[in-house]
Amino acid sequence: MSKPHIPFFVYLGVILLLFGIWASFDEPYTTLDGVTDKETIKKISNCEKSKFGSNYENIILTGNYDIDWSNCDLSNVVLRYTQLNNANLNGVNLSGADLTGADLIGAELIGAELFGVDLRQADLFQANLQDAILDGADLRDTSLENANLDHASLRHAYIYKTILANTEFTNVDASYANFCGQDLSYKVFYKTNLSGANLAHTNLKFTNLQNAKIINTEFIDADLSGANLSENEIIGANLSGANLYGANLRNSDLSGANLYGANLRNSDLSGANLYGANLRNSDLSGADIQNAKIDENDLTNNETNNAELKEVDMIQSDTQQVSSKKAMLHKYTTAKNENFSNLDLRNMDISESGLPYSNFSFSNLSNAKLAHVDFSNANLSYADLTHTDLLGADFSSANLIGTNFTGANLSSVKFSGANAENAIFKNAKLFGTEFTGTLLKNSDFSDSIIKATKFSGAFLSNAKFRNTDLSNVDFHGAHMINQDFSQKKLINSNFRNALLQGVNFDNVNLRNADLSYAYLNSASLINANLEKSRAFSTDFGGADLTNVNFGGADLTNSYFKNSKMDGIKLSSETKTDSCFKQNFLDKVICKIQRIIIAGSPPYETYFELRDEYVLRTD
Numbered sequence: 001m002s003k004p005h006i007p008f009f010v011y012l013g014v015i016l017l018l019f020g021i022w023a024s025f026d027e028p029y030t031t032l033d034g035v036t037d038k039e040t041i042k043k044i045s046n047c048e049k050s051k052f053g054s055n056y057e058n059i060i061l062t063g064n065y066d067i068d069w070s071n072c073d074l075s076n077v078v079l080r081y082t083q084l085n086n087a088n089l090n091g092v093n094l095s096g097a098d099l100t101g102a103d104l105i106g107a108e109l110i111g112a113e114l115f116g117v118d119l120r121q122a123d124l125f126q127a128n129l130q131d132a133i134l135d136g137a138d139l140r141d142t143s144l145e146n147a148n149l150d151h152a153s154l155r156h157a158y159i160y161k162t163i164l165a166n167t168e169f170t171n172v173d174a175s176y177a178n179f180c181g182q183d184l185s186y187k188v189f190y191k192t193n194l195s196g197a198n199l200a201h202t203n204l205k206f207t208n209l210q211n212a213k214i215i216n217t218e219f220i221d222a223d224l225s226g227a228n229l230s231e232n233e234i235i236g237a238n239l240s241g242a243n244l245y246g247a248n249l250r251n252s253d254l255s256g257a258n259l260y261g262a263n264l265r266n267s268d269l270s271g272a273n274l275y276g277a278n279l280r281n282s283d284l285s286g287a288d289i290q291n292a293k294i295d296e297n298d299l300t301n302n303e304t305n306n307a308e309l310k311e312v313d314m315i316q317s318d319t320q321q322v323s324s325k326k327a328m329l330h331k332y333t334t335a336k337n338e339n340f341s342n343l344d345l346r347n348m349d350i351s352e353s354g355l356p357y358s359n360f361s362f363s364n365l366s367n368a369k370l371a372h373v374d375f376s377n378a379n380l381s382y383a384d385l386t387h388t389d390l391l392g393a394d395f396s397s398a399n400l401i402g403t404n405f406t407g408a409n410l411s412s413v414k415f416s417g418a419n420a421e422n423a424i425f426k427n428a429k430l431f432g433t434e435f436t437g438t439l440l441k442n443s444d445f446s447d448s449i450i451k452a453t454k455f456s457g458a459f460l461s462n463a464k465f466r467n468t469d470l471s472n473v474d475f476h477g478a479h480m481i482n483q484d485f486s487q488k489k490l491i492n493s494n495f496r497n498a499l500l501q502g503v504n505f506d507n508v509n510l511r512n513a514d515l516s517y518a519y520l521n522s523a524s525l526i527n528a529n530l531e532k533s534r535a536f537s538t539d540f541g542g543a544d545l546t547n548v549n550f551g552g553a554d555l556t557n558s559y560f561k562n563s564k565m566d567g568i569k570l571s572s573e574t575k576t577d578s579c580f581k582q583n584f585l586d587k588v589i590c591k592i593q594r595i596i597i598a599g600s601p602p603y604e605t606y607f608e609l610r611d612e613y614v615l616r617t618d
Contacts, residue, residue: 035078035079035082037077037078039076039077039078040074040077040078040079043072043073043074043077044069044074044077046072047069047072047073047074048069050072051068051069066086066087066088067084067086067087067088067089068087068088069087069088069089069092070088070089070090070091070092070108071090071091071092072092072093073092073093074092074093074094074097075093075094075095075096075097075113076095076096076097076454076456076474076476077094077097077098078097078098078496078497079097079098079099079102080098080099080100080101080102080497080517080598080599081100081101081102081103081598081599082099082102082103083102083103084099084102084103084104084107085103085104085105085106085107086105086106086107086108087104087107087108088107088108089107089108089109089112090108090109090110090111090112091110091111091112092109092112092113093112093113094112094113094114094117095113095114095115095116095117095416095436095437095456096115096116096117096436096437096454096456096457096476096477097114097117097118098118098476098477098496098497098517099117099118099119099122100118100119100120100121100122100497100517100599101120101121101122101598101599102119102122102123103122103123104122104123104124104127105123105124105125105126105127106125106126106127107124107127107128108127108128109127109128109129109132110128110129110130110131110132111130111131111132112129112132112133113132113133114132114133114134114135114137115133115134115135115136115137115396115416115417115436115437115457116135116136116137116138116416116417116436116437116438116456116457116458116477117134117137117138117437117457118137118138118457118477118497119137119138119139119142120138120139120140120141120142121140121141121142122142122143123142123143124142124143124144124147125143125145125146125147125616126145126146126147127144127147127148128147128148129147129148129149129152130148130149130150130151130152131150131151131152132149132152132153133152133153133397133417134152134153134154134157135153135154135155135156135157135396135397135416135417135418135437136155136156136157136158136416136417136418136436136437136438136439136457136458136459137154137157137158137437137457138157138158138457138477138479139157139158139159139160139162140158140160140161140162141161141162141163142162142163143162143163143613144162144163144164144167145163145164145165145166145167145613145615145616146165146166146167146616147167148168149167149168149169149170149172150168150170150171150172151170151171151172152172152173153172153173153397153417154172154173154174154177155173155174155175155176155177155397155417155419156175156176156177156397156417156418156419156437156438156439156459157174157177157178158177158178158459158479159174159177159178159179159182160178160179160180160181160182161181162182163613164182164183164184164187165613165615166615167187168187168188168190169187169188169189169190169192170188170190170191170192171190171191171192172189172192172193173192173193174192174193174194174197175193175194175195175196175197175213176195176196176197176198176399176419176439177194177197177198178197178198179197179198179199179202180198180199180200180201180202181200181201181202182199182202182203183202183203184199184202184203184204184207185203185204185205185206185207185223186205186206186207187204187207187208188207188208189207189208189209189211189212190208190211190212191211191212191213192211192212192213193212193213194209194212194213194214194217195213195214195215195216195217196215196216196217196218196399196419197214197217197218198218199217199218199219199222200218200219200220200221200222201220201221201222202219202222202223203222203223204219204222204223204224204227205223205224205225205226205227206225206226206227206228207224207227207228208227208228209227209228209229209232210228210229210230210231210232211232212232213233214229214232214233214234214237215233215234215235215236215237216235216236216237216238217234217237217238218237218238219237219238219239219242220238220239220240220241220242221240221241221242222239222242222243223242223243224239224242224243224244224247225243225244225245225246225247226245226246226247227244227247227248228247228248229247229248229249229252230248230249230250230251230252230268231250231251231252232249232252232253233252233253234249234252234253234254234257235253235254235255235256235257236255236256236257237254237257237258238257238258239257239258239259239262240258240259240260240261240262240278241260241261241262242259242262242263243262243263244262244263244264244267245263245264245265245266245267246265246266246267247264247267247268248267248268249267249268249269249272250268250269250270250271250272251270251271251272252272252273253272253273254272254273254274254277255273255274255275255276255277256275256276256277257274257277257278258277258278259277259278259279259282260278260279260280260281260282261280261281261282262279262282262283263282263283264282264283264284264287265283265284265285265286265287266285266286266287267284267287267288268287268288269284269287269288269289269292270288270289270290270291270292271290271291271292272289272292272293273292273293274289274292274293274294275293275294277294279294325338325339325340325343326340326343326344326345328340329345329348329350329353330348330349330350330353331349331350331351331352331353331369332352332353333350333353333354333355334353334354335353335354335355335358336354336355336356336357336358337356337357337358338355338358338359339358339359340355340358340359340360340363341359341360341361341362341363341379342361342362342363343360343363343364344363344364345360345363345364345365345368346364346365346366346367346368347366347367347368348365348368348369349368349369350368350369350370350373351369351370351371351372351373351389352371352372352373353373353374354373354374355373355374355375355378356374356375356376356377356378357376357377357378358375358378358379359378359379360375360378360379360380360383361379361380361381361382361383361399362381362382362383363380363383363384364383364384365383365384365385365388366384366385366386366387366388367386367387367388368385368388368389369388369389370385370388370389370390370393371389371390371391371392371393372391372392372393373390373393373394374393374394375393375394375395375398376394376395376396376397376398377396377397377398378395378398378399379398379399380395380398380399380400380403381399381400381401381402381403382401382402382403382404383403383404384404385403385404385405385408386404386405386406386407386408387406387407387408388405388408388409389408389409390405390408390409390410390413391409391411391412391413392411392412392413393410393413393414394413394414395413395414395415395418396414396415396416396417396418397416397417397418398415398418398419399418399419400415400418400419400420400423401419401420401421401422401423402421402422402423403420403423403424404423404424405423405424405425405428406424406425406426406427406428407426407427407428408425408428408429409428409429410425410428410429410430410433411429411430411431411432411433412431412432412433413430413433413434414433414434415433415434415435415436415438416434416435416436416437416438417436417437417438418438418439419438419439420435420438420439420440420443421439421440421441421442421443422441422442422443423440423443423444424443424444425443425444425445425448426444426445426446426447426448427446427447427448428445428448428449429448429449430445430448430449430450430451430453431449431451431452431453432451432452432453433450433453433454434453434454435453435454435455435456435458436454436455436456436457436458437456437457437458438455438458438459439458439459440455440458440459440460440463441459441460441461441462441463442461442462442463443460443463443464444463444464445463445464445465445468446464446465446466446467446468447466447467447468448468449468450468450469450470450473451472452472453473453474454473454474455473455474455475455478456474456475456476456477456478457476457477457478458475458478458479459478459479460475460478460479460480460483461479461480461481461482461483462482462483463480463483465485465488468488469489470485470488470489470490470493471489471490471491471492471493472491472492472493473490473493473494474493474494475493475494475495475498476494476495476496476497476498476514477496477497477498478495478498478499479498479499480498480499480500480503481499481500481501481502481503482501482502482503482504483500483503483504484503484504485503485504485505485508486504486505486506486507486508487506487507487508488508488509489508489509490505490508490509490510490513491509491510491511491512491513492511492512492513493510493513493514494513494514495513495514495515495518496514496515496516496517496518497516497517497518498515498518498519499518499519500518500519500520500523501519501520501521501522501523502521502522502523502524503520503523503524504523504524505523505524505525505528506524506525506526506527506528507526507527507528508525508528508529509528509529510528510529510530510533511529511530511531511532511533512531512532512533513530513533513534514533514534515530515533515534515535515538516534516535516536516537516538517536517537517538517599517601517603518535518538518539519539519601519603519604520538520539520540520541520543521539521540521541521542521543521602521603521604522541522542522543523540523543523544524543524544525543525544525545525546525548526544526545526546526547526548527546527547527548528545528548528549529548529549530548530549530550530553531549531550531551531552531553532551532552532553532573533550533553533554534553534554535553535554535555535558536554536555536556536557536558537556537557537558537597537599537600537601538555538558538559538601539558539559539601539602539603539604540558540559540560540563541559541560541561541562541563541601541602541604542561542562542563543563543564544563544564545560545563545564545565545568546564546565546566546567546568547566547567547568547569548565548568548569549568549569550568550569550570550571550574551569551570551571551573551574552571552573552574553574553575554575555574555575555576555577555580556575556576556577556579557577557579557593557594557597557600557601558579558580558601559579559600559601559602560579560580561602577590577593578590578593579593579594
């Protein structure tokens with residue numbers, strides 16, 4: 001009697017069932033033993049040796065130790081999906097690090113430097129981030145439930161889809177941060193700096209912004225009904241289309257604010273300064289504007305039914321001129337938080353000076369000597385710094401919107417966490433320059449010389465690099481959606497963990513480049529050369545890979561769904577696995593592999609992590 005034949009799919013089903021049971025109990029995090037990046041291992045080893053001394057080897061071998069990396073330099077390390085819960089990371093430098101999906105529950109990060117750090121999908125439940133610097137950090141899908149952000153800096157940070165349950169914003173500097181679409185209802189922003197921040201389409205119902213700084217803040221189509229914005233400076237804010245029904249704006253300065261089409265029904269604007277504000281098509285029905293300062297013409301064509309208009313001051317304000325402080329500036333000047341805007345400072349020598357938090361907006365500093373000047377947190381928007389010598393200068397967290405650096409010497413300059421949107425860097429020299437976590441949207445680097453420069457975690461959408469050799473440049477973790485790199489030379493460049501959706505890499509030389517963990521969904525790489533490149537766990541979904549040369553490349557665990565692969569070139573040294581193949585069995589094996597390897601592609605997320613989040617605190 002012959003044995004009954006058991007179909008193949010039954011075996012496969014049993015295997016998948018057992019695997020599913022195992023996977024349901026398996027943690028998605030890796031231990032430090034799973035860290036493979038050589039530079040990361042080297043930095044951690046040096047840090048551990050400095051902590052444990054002669055006992056280092058025995059402690060590491062047993063694995064019985066608490067993580068203490070306080071005050072260590074771990075910049076640019078790769079710790080994806082690593083267990084770091086309750087770790088002592090006080091004072092650590094993790095700028096530009098890849099901490100995607102890391103477990104940082106209860107971690108101590110007091111005073112940590114996290115410029116441009118990638119914390120996407122990381123868990124910082126009850127983490128202590130007091131006095132930490134997260135300027136330019138990517139916090140998409142990050143859990144900050146019950147985290148301590150007291151006196152933390154989140155300037156220019158990307159706080160999109162971030163879980164902010166029970167998160168208090170006390171004394172936080174979140175200027176120019178992107179909160180677009182967040183639910184911030186009922187929150188208290190006590191002494192929080194939201195100047196220039198993007199709060200468009202946010203839910204701010206009954207939010208307390210009374211003590212917040214919201215100059216030039218974007219509130220387009222935001223819901224601020226019942227919010228408290230009284231006794232505040234809201235100068236130049238964009239509130240077009242915002243819902244301010246019943247909002248408290250008493251005695252606030254709204255001069256120059258854009259309230260076009262805003263709903264101000266039943267709001268309290270008594271004593272408010274509305275000089276120069278745009279109130280066209282706004283609804284002021286039932287609003288209290290007693291003792292407000294307002295231009296009579298601004299009430300034309302507005303709905304003012306039942307609005308209280310007693311003692312409204314209709315006088316136009318005079319333009320105030322800032323007095324010249326040119327005489328204060330010289331070599332070795334120390335002047336914090338001073339106003340030097342709109343000055344002619346051409347050809348001056350103010351090198352070696354300390355000028356943090358000062359205002360140089362619209363000033364002309366062309367041909368000036370500015371080597372080693374501290375411009376950290378300063379405002380140099382639309383300033384002229386053409387042909388200046390800025391060797392070793394510090395622009396960390398500065399406002400550089402529209403600043404002109406044409407022909408400048410920017411060698412060893414630090415731009416970490418700065419906002420340099422629309423800045424001009426044409427013909428500049430960038431040797432060892434650092435742009436970690438810098439906002440560089442629409443910036444222009446045409447004809448510049450870029451060597452050993454770091455753009456890690458930078459936001460570079462629509463940046464221009466005409467006639468620029470980008471070989472050996474570090475773009476890891478950078479946001480470069482729809483960027484055009486066609487015809488560029490990018491040999492040995494680092495795009496690890498970068499967001500490159502829709503990027504044009506046609507005819508680009510990416511030989512020896514690192515594209516591991518990069519998001520290249522819908523990108524175009526027609527005729528690109530990726531010989532000996534590293535593309536481990538890269539998301540090529542929907543990408544056009546026609547005629548790409550993958551000779552000697554590492555394509556393991558990468559994602560190729562819906563990608564065009566006509567004419568691709570492989571060699572005997574090309575590393576592929578089941579995820580590269582298309583038959584049914586390989587697809588099953590690949591599916592299992594992706595579950596085993598934490599953080600595997602595809603990388604697209606929507607709002608499921610935030611919207612389906614279950615609170616862990618009352």
